[in-house]
Amino acid sequence: MSVRRVVPDIRSRSFDESRNFYGALGFVEVMNQGWVMTMGSPSNPTAQVTFMGADATAPVHPDMSVEVDDVDAIHEAMVARGATIVHPLQDEEWGVRRFFVLDPDGRVVNVLGHRTEQG
Template sequence: MKLTSVYPVLMARDVAAAAAFYRDVLGFETTFEADWYVSLRQGLWELALLDPDHPTIPEGFRGSPAGGVLLNLEVADVDTVYQDLTARGVEVALPLRSEDFGQRHFIVRGPDGVLIDVITPIPPQGEYVEQFADAATPVDG
């Protein structure tokens, strides 16, 4: 199989409200919008939202929103994004901090229990340095 695109589709109880969050808070733009499905894009990155009761969802899987998902968004300057989102009143689930495994990040609560981890890679510390493949080791920007 040769992929031409990969993007998450999150099932959202209120597709319009979820789309507004991703547009207004995270800067995505709408590329397609129906009452049951919204496709969003920011640069090369895509995200879609789908009503969990839509008939395209197989029976037995319908009705469940996207809770339990952690969506990682890497940015150039996590400190600036943190200041912006907290000033706008976005609910922070994990405050800004640096991790020895190579991330400076914070987590906000998105629609339907989705957690959004906003990350800037930083050099790993201690035991984590050797756990990265050479080409994948985060370095200072």
């Protein structure tokens, strides 16, 4: 199992203001679904920041996202260790498989993998 990227998830009141501020730091918009927007570094695609309004399917806002190569294996490991899952493992319509888990300090971690096949 490997980690592909780690992204902070920031609750945003205004995507326009966030885009302008982080754009001045050199980030560019790489994804925008209306309720979630990601900005990334043009020179390092894994250096990203995600901004969120209300999550489309989850009842809580994640503090960070961790993209992994095998989300099912990570989910199984978290369940086996008794971690608190606060959003179930599921396929989302925008092409990711994800679940949310609480870390030891109560932070919500969005663990995800991009699906290679839509089904």
